[in-house]
Amino acid sequence: MSKKLTSRTEDYSKWYNELVVKADLAENSAVRGCMVIKPYGYAIWEKMQAELDKMFKETGHQNAYFPLFVPKSLFEAEEKNAEGFAKECAIVTHYRLQNDPDRPGKLRVDPDAKLEEELIVRPTSEAIIWNTYKGWIQSYRDLPLLINQWANVVRWEMRTRLFLRTAEFLWQEGHTAHATKAEALVEAKLMNSVYATFAEKFMAIPVIQGVKTESERFAGADETYCIEALMQDGKALQAGTSHFLGQNFAKAFDVKFANKEGKQDYVWATSWGVSTRLMGALIMTHSDDKGLVLPPSLAPNQVVIVPIYKSEDELEAVSRVAHAIMGDLRSKNISVKYDNRDTQRPGAKFALYELQGVPLRIAIGARDLENGTVELARRDTLTKEVVALEGLNDRVESLLVDIQSSLYNKALHFRDSHITEVDTFEDFKTVLETKTGFISAHWDGTPETEEKIKELTKATIRCIPLEGNVESGVCVYTGKPSKQRVLFAKAY
Template sequence: MSKNRITPRSEDFAAWYQDVIAQADMAEPAEVVKGCMVIKPHGYAVWEKIQAALDKRFKATGHKNAYFPMLIPESFLKREAEHVEGFSPELAVVTIAGGEELEERYVLRPTSETIIGHFFAKWIQSWRDLPLLINQWANVIRWEKRTRLFLRTTEFLWQEGHTAHATEEEARQEARRMLEVYADVAENVMGMPVVKGLKTRTEKFAGAEKSYSIEAMMQNGLALQAGTSHELGQNFGRAFDVKFQNQAGQLDYVWQTSWGVSTRLIGGLIMTHSDDKGLVLPPNLTPLQAVVIPIYRKDTDREAIVNRAHQAAAALHNAGVTVEVDDREGFTPGNKFFHWEQRGIPVTVELGPRDLEQGVVVVKRRDTGGKEAVAQDSAGGYVTGLLERMQGEMFARARQRLKDNTVVANSFEEVREILEPVSAERGGGKFVMAHLKDDPATDAKIKALKATVRCIPLTDEYDGPGKCIVTVETVPQRVVIAKAY
């Protein structure tokens, strides 16, 4: 059956997620390459929108794009002890090239701190060379045991920012600034509310001093780490001998940061807004905001209506709306409605003989399904206003869901009771706010519940200090505990 091939969320959330991606024609498993995906045009167009929103903000904060090799000498990874330990299990290594066994093997980059560290050492001599603010758009390879389209694939697309600074304070500000950029894009462009926080020592990036993340909540209540920003301290500076002479004439190692978001964001986007009919894209992120669908009964109507549809599209375009006319022949209007609905286009504009007579168009919004007849003359203004309202309302609904599913717990037993029944397929996930010490031993206790400490929020919206639910020591604030992707 070609009808209704999307499994309802209530039946099996994980199956629903796969179905939405397939029906929206966003991506498919690479089939012949383990764990990899083919990002199809509609999925890639969404990535390009994410890229554009981020890139604009990176440039506005003084960063420049550059590109480094994807092959990294294996020895580079080993220079930072914690880094190699963290990444070794998931490396893919090139051992033969040009028909000969390589003297030194190359790893396919899992992340670029090491090779960029090597070049930073060449580029930086003086405090005048700092700060150095670089971003790279690239693909990376991490050999994960288990993959899911967009959320965790063997190869994925991302950006990685790498910066070097003269002082620890400046590096800290940079890491925090970029976390804010990520939160801005997540919330105001993607309409996906996030919690900004600090990772625990256990969860931080391998080789970092501190890691920050933005954590989003999916419709099943599971957490998704949507972006990370790290203070690397002088760890990579020491490992790669990135030294500079400061204004007092003394040599010092640079203070570095790195930060990244990936195609995983697309997975987050899908699981934030989409419904049982398919993908739902927020107006600020969609490659196409509106589609005009001409409806005609006889061939004699056809020309007049298609012409009028193009006029309507031109009016929308002039009002600043990204719009297309679906004037494909051989498809019924019903067919076209479903086509665009599954692909998440925010607004469809229907134009048939009845509307032509009455001088109106019928505007339908994807998120709520609401329909409204609007005078043709005022359609441009109406749709721009509608798109703006939709963006706001989609974010508000997602934020309300996050709020409704965030709960307070005051004992380990409570946390267990809340999170034990939660699963990706059944849903029921919560963000559980509890006092917990930042200590590998307490993290391990949470892990036994198949949950993790997602972050220690940067702004405490709860009751300040309290007793750790594991160690009973007093800790400064509650942390977010959840099951996660």
């Protein structure tokens, strides 16, 4: 494998694909469209999971686990949802293999072991969960029901890319049940804002909270809230969605409850999810031509120490200092790795940790020992400084805080300078071709115009921003009246 990455300007897409593999995050597997998440990539995902899980629990949710399979009769019960996922689902039809008489030592599907009813590998779990909730909800006392699940799901995508779009992916899916429409709406918006907080605080990715147009809505939802981020190539990425499902699933699965007045009513629902796709957003927001750049909050190793030595004696002296530093940093809950492998030279180690995005690198050599210093290198700015051993702890701590906020501010500046207000369709097309990013434009509110613009420009409406100013105008394409600008972009 060549060591140098393709640069972003040369070929952004190739840069991404190479980076994911070379930084040891993930790789393609023998199963079409499914990825292997390698230990380093999985360690980042675990940190995301831990933070999200804490936020879900702090907002009153509990975890549970529901079956991987959805019987076809349940899958098809909510028609819009079924229609949305029918064309891309893996279907289990048999439950046994047998020896293949034509190929000794090999196996074939046993035709006598055909399932009476086919099982769909969950592309999302509303159907199986609402069929279960039917048994859990009788009265308003059973509500709200606030449940989350960490799971794998399968959507038979034809064009896949590591993390961004894979046939199998890991995610969490919240599924809540409420007594009133108002409560369910509050929940859907709350969880969207939890996602926004997570993205901004931990991933250092600024996001726009908005609501999807009807044609971009989740299949089976009455309203889909979302967080939208902007990648360095000017394309948008939907990083999380939260759906107000109305009473659609309650009606499909006949889930009613006795309200305080003793009357029967259908239950109101939400569902919300983020997935390993977030890994793609994280990579594409911050990384550069040298490799991954990780925000300290999610870096498996926040600091790496590399010894520089010419003899065993020097290594021993350096190691003593390195171990002392490690002890100090760990006592402050800073994760640190000491790479004293003698099979690699310092230069190769520097390149490796740049590729893997470790936020801070400490190099210690013989001269440093004499001077009581170390060399401290920042991954995000690629700058170095010589720092006294005394006070190193505080310097590392404050640099990590600084890196986290710098990454956010840099991404915010890029995002904000890539939102362009346009008022004519000519400008719309020009901006898309030159500057890219989000285009803030008026739209007449019809799916037909949305579709037409998509056909002509490949740009879709990413969202109607929740905090958008209400401002009258005319549709950039049809000239019909509009009440609010919406955000268009080409998207992942």
